[in-house]
Amino acid sequence: xxxxxxxxxxxxxxxxxxxxxxxxxxxxxxxxxxxxxxxxxxxxxxxxxxxxxxxxxxxxxxxxxxxxxxxxxxxxxxxxxxxxxxxxxxxxxxxxxxxxxxxxxxxxxxxxxxxxxxxxxxxxxxxxxxxx
Amino acid sequence: xxxxxxxxxxxxxxxxxxxxxxxxxxxxxxxxxxxxxxxxxxxxxxxxxxxxx
Numbered sequence: 620x621x622x623x624x625x626x627x628x629x630x631x632x633x634x635x636x637x638x639x640x641x642x643x644x645x646x647x648x649x650x651x652x653x654x655x656x657x658x659x660x661x662x663x664x665x666x667x668x669x670x671x672x673x674x675x676x677x678x679x680x681x682x683x684x685x686x687x688x689x690x691x692x693x694x695x696x697x698x699x700x701x702x703x704x705x706x707x708x709x710x711x712x713x714x715x716x717x718x719x720x721x722x723x724x725x726x727x728x729x730x731x732x733x734x735x736x737x738x739x740x741x742x743x744x745x746x747x748x749x750x751x
Numbered sequence: 752x753x754x755x756x757x758x759x760x761x762x763x764x765x766x767x768x769x770x771x772x773x774x775x776x777x778x779x780x781x782x783x784x785x786x787x788x789x790x791x792x793x794x795x796x797x798x799x800x801x802x803x804x
Binding site: 635636637638639686687691692694695696699700701702719720721746 | 759760761762769771772773774775776778779780782783784785
């Protein structure tokens with residue numbers, strides 16, 4: 620049986636063209652096509668077709684208020700559309716995933732606990748998904 | 752068309768021209784100080800302009 624071990628070799632992560640690779644601990648890019656039911660009388664099983672795409676990118680970043688870091692990158696993006704790019708390298712293969720015109724609804728501006736590094740969880744919703 | 756210059760190395764090489772990729776929020780980059788507007792030198796006055804004055 621063929622197996623492949625993949626160790627999350629994220630080589631690029633930009634939010635609004637700003638590199639945040641050094642602040643990221645997790646990234647999830649999800650390409651979703653909403654399912655629309657088209658089952659009709661006479662069918663013996665439910666069947667579906669694709670509706671609108673509802674793509675999403677979630678990520679966790681260390682929080683930093685320093686110049687050119689997390690807060691400064693994201694503060695002006697709340698309630699606006701932007702572009703997120705994630706590049707992944709697996710051996711000789713590199714894939715670049717892009718979500719163009721995705722929407723940032725929420726930015727946790729303070730998120731701290733005793734004895735832990737502060738992080739922010741972000742969700743970029745919608746937008747046009749592409750891979751190169 | 753307005754041109755932009757890279758200020759932060761998080762965006763590119765400082766001093767290089769910044770060409771916004773599709774979907775990038777340029778206002779947010781300017782607000783965060785990641786890029787700045789490129790100042791273009793004023794064109795020299797022509798002889799005709801001088802005679803008009």
